[in-house]
Amino acid sequence: MKPTLFLFFSGVIVSSLFAAQKNPELRVVEDSRAVASIGETPVVSYADVLDKATPSVVAVYTSRLVQPSYYQRAPQGLQDLLRQFGRPAPQSQSDGSKERMEQVGVGSGVIISEDGYIVTNYHVIQAQRGQVADEIRVRLSDDVEYVATLVGSDEKTDVAVLKIEPEEVLPVVTIADSAKLRVGDIVFAIGNPMDVGLTATQGIVSALGRDSSGILGPGAYENFIQTDAAVNLGNSGGALIDAAGRLIGINTAIVSGSGGSIGIGFAIPSNMVLNVAANLIESGEVPRGLLGLIPVNLTPDLAEAFGLSSMHGALVNQVQVDSPADRGGVRHGDIIMQVDEVKIESAQQLRLVISQMRPGRKVEVTLIRQGETLTLPVVLGSLTGSVASLEVEQSILEGVQLLSIDSRLRKGWSLPDDVDGVGIGDVLPESPYSELLARGMVIVEVNGNAVTTTEDLEAQLQVGANRLYIWSSGTNHFIALYVQE
Known part of the structure; x- marks a missing residue:
């Protein structure tokens, strides 16, 4: 049976350069060094690592405003009878029910600044699809609760930023450079699964750059870290940390037939999260570059037909008239192999790389056309502009x-x-x-x-x-x- 993809509805613009992610309004702690490999000395406890990181992880609770209904205010027997005939129940004169908040979701979040900025998943703060919860509450590791405000969200990466007004300086997580991750690195998932309280599980980085799983839907930007650390409902928005206690990702989704962990979890890389969060805090939106073309992956037959020895690259299937790609000289049938210094392996990666870059940036697009290698200068447009109609949307x-x-x-x-x-x-x-x-x-x-x-x-x-x-x-x-x- 085909596995079912679950997003954790209980209650992600990837960075271009790690060093360019700093924002004057967002002060975070960064450590870009690669984690050291373990030598001959065995590690028997990671308690100190978890003691360092866990206080920066929070539980997130969402509620919606429930209006009093006729059914709620009528006797149960009358409600049942009228429902059978599709009729509304009359209001009970003795019922004084009022609007109330009803909890609808439980998730997790990570504190990234001492003054109260918290990152989580966009789907965590939804009461229902496309609708943000009426109230968002955050519970810290010391059980102190705050009502949070939504600073901004980006559905295409499933990232949201919350803000609380703390009474004291908050513990913050140190953020690592996720580009330096390797398959086999030890990781820990910290969150609030099933609302049992902050919980840590251990695993390794199982794979990197998962971008074709379709977890976030058509038009999303996926570049997931895959891990076998146990992740369950309620872990969404929580921390994936390395063996040094640094944030390397935000846990987002699992593949499961039942909704429980089977060792296939996905996390948004910290570089992507930090870049999106910084933009949301600065301007409330995430600017994205645009080429104005539709790329597709090469198949073995297509690669052979184009005289290529591998399936690396992105085949240009269509170029929009008067788009940045069109003005730069890109044509359908070109195979894009590189953008600036980034080698392109697939159509998904091309979309991801361009989405990291700001509109107006001049890039060098290296491509193969009829067996010849060409490098064309292209000035990127804006995905929010009129030429965005060719991009894949939800x-x-x-x-x-x-x-x-x-x-x-x-x-x-x-x-x-x-x-x-x-x-x-x-x-x-x-x-x-x-x-x-x-x-x-x-x-x-x-x-x-x-x-x-x-x-x-x-x-x-x-x-x-x-x-x-x-x-x-x-x-x-x-x-x-x-x-x-």
Whole structure:
């Protein structure tokens, strides 16, 4: 049976250079040295390491405001009877129930500054998908509680920053350079699993650079540390530390068939977390560079067809008209091998590397075109700008890239002026809709209603059978699309 990916809903812009992550408004303790290898002397206890790091880890509790309902204020027997007939229960005159806070989630967080900045996962502070909790409380290791405010969040990396106003200087974690991690390094996961209290588990770095797991969904930026340290529900947002007690990641997700740990956990690297947090504290958003192209991974057959000896690099599948890549001379069919000094191994890594860089930065793109190696200067655009429509965004249709049709896309696809709707970009082979939807299609209507934006599409699609009116290659036709729950 295919394993299920669980995010810890109980209650992640990767850094370009570690040294460039300092922010005048965020004072953190950094130690960029690589952890030493263990020699012949056996280590029998890591108590001192955990004593150093554990006080900087907190429990995070989220609550939502619950409105009094008719059902709550009617006698139980009447509630049950009226529910059977789909009717509301009348308000009980003797019931004085009022609005109240109801706890909906438990997670973890890590203190990164003495004055109260805390990092956690974005999904930890949600009451439900896309909606932040009405109240966020933080419990320190000494059991003192504070109400926290949300400074900012970044859904694409699953990182959020909280702020509390402490009465005294807080214990902070020392932050390591996660780029110096190696597979086999000893690590500890510290958090509040199942709300049992702060707990530490041990493991090793099992793998680095996991970027194709799809844990955070389409359009996210993934560069996970994989570990076998036991991570369970409630560990989300907690610390992954090295053998020196330094933060190397924020625990985020597990692969499990039951929701419990089976030794496959994922953490956002500390470099990524610190970069995102610094930007959120400084400006409330995370600026990201943009090339304006769609890269895909090379397959063995494609590599052979392009005369390549390996599958390293990212094949340019499409270049948006008048995008930074287009203006810089990048063409479809190019294989991007390097950006500045960073070697590109895959399409996912290319997206990740570019997302780390600020808009306006001039980069050197090294690529292979028809067997020749070229280096082209490209000035990056902004992912928040109009050319961002070609980037993969969160999609209601799993594995399907939905595109807003603007003048550039219309020109690039040679769409007639009278065709309007939502464009279909890349469709992943594993998508449940890959046999029905294909790149270049335009969804014109859903269940008889015209759609022009992804919001329209989401509003009209329903779980179960849907009637889609599609434009494709100059003709219109209907298809039946079954949306999974």
